[in-house]
Amino acid sequence: MNSSQTPRKGYLFIVSGPSGVGKTVLCNAIVSKFAPDVVYSISTTSRAPRGGETNGQEYFFCTAEEFEKAIEREEFAEWAFVHGNYYGTPRRFLVDNLEAGRHVILNIDVQGAMKIREKFPESIMIFILPPTFDELESRIRKRNMDSEHSLRHRLENARKELDYRDQYRYAVINDDLDAAIGELTNIFAEHVQNRQAEQPATK
Numbered sequence: 001m002n003s004s005q006t007p008r009k010g011y012l013f014i015v016s017g018p019s020g021v022g023k024t025v026l027c028n029a030i031v032s033k034f035a036p037d038v039v040y041s042i043s044t045t046s047r048a049p050r051g052g053e054t055n056g057q058e059y060f061f062c063t064a065e066e067f068e069k070a071i072e073r074e075e076f077a078e079w080a081f082v083h084g085n086y087y088g089t090p091r092r093f094l095v096d097n098l099e100a101g102r103h104v105i106l107n108i109d110v111q112g113a114m115k116i117r118e119k120f121p122e123s124i125m126i127f128i129l130p131p132t133f134d135e136l137e138s139r140i141r142k143r144n145m146d147s148e149h150s151l152r153h154r155l156e157n158a159r160k161e162l163d164y165r166d167q168y169r170y171a172v173i174n175d176d177l178d179a180a181i182g183e184l185t186n187i188f189a190e191h192v193q194n195r196q197a198e199q200p201a202t203k
Contacts, residue, residue: 007119007122010103011191012094012120013038014168016113017128018158020140022174026128027107027180030188039097041106044070047085061144078115089116090182110164124191127168127186133159193195 028194031040044060054197055061062070067086073077076197079088080196089106097104108173117123130136137155170187 004010009097010122011103012116013100013105013126013188013191014103014113014123015107015126015128016161016164017174018130018136018155018161020022020143020158021130021137021182022139023107023128025177026083026172026174026180026184027105029186030105031172033185034103034188034192036102038103038105041089041104041108042093043087044076044090045085045087051128069103077119078112080112091119103188108159110161110167114164114167116180122154124170124187125168126170126172126187127165128180129162129165129171131173133162135175154185166179 015023015027042060046062046064049061068147075089076088077089077094078104094104140154172180
């Protein structure tokens with residue numbers, strides 16, 4: 001391929017925010033709007049698939065032993081052991097897509113985001129905020145998925161995560177879903193269009 005035809009690397013967008021703030025819905029909306037230029041990062045996990053989950057779609061599924069061998073081979077940009085299972089971000093997935101000129105959106109907690117930023121310092125960091133903490137608690141309670149003890153633990157973690165918002169380039173308040181999607185769309189459009197404008201002319 002002629003060097004003038006080599007695509008510019010894509011951007012890595014890191015999206016974080018406390019549990020219950022609506023990150024997954026927002027990220028899915030962005031991928032739908034910008035596909036195939038924007039792809040969703042797929043994590044690897046050692047837990048078993050749930051419901052209709054498919055390998056390579058929601059997650060890359062593997063055994064704990066396979067995951068540990070991948071850690072030894074340094075195949076993850078970041079990883080963590082959570083609730084008895086491993087979760088990690090495959091480095092190769094990120095690199096392959098970014099080098100192909102595709103933009104990657106990574107929905108990840110703040111600890112993982114800080115690790116990713118160390119390895120990909122040009123990442124575009126976006127933090128999703130609730131309109132108020134009381135509203136966040138209300139949303140989590142409406143899920144009706146946690147015991148009171150688990151809910152309190154989740155809210156405690158949320159308060160800690162909110163302390164990281166100044167580490168992010170953008171902050172989007174998810175009060176009205178359509179407005180939040182619109183704000184995120186503008187952020188992505190600016191960067192995607194700028195990168196397209198930088199593409200060298202094809203000879």
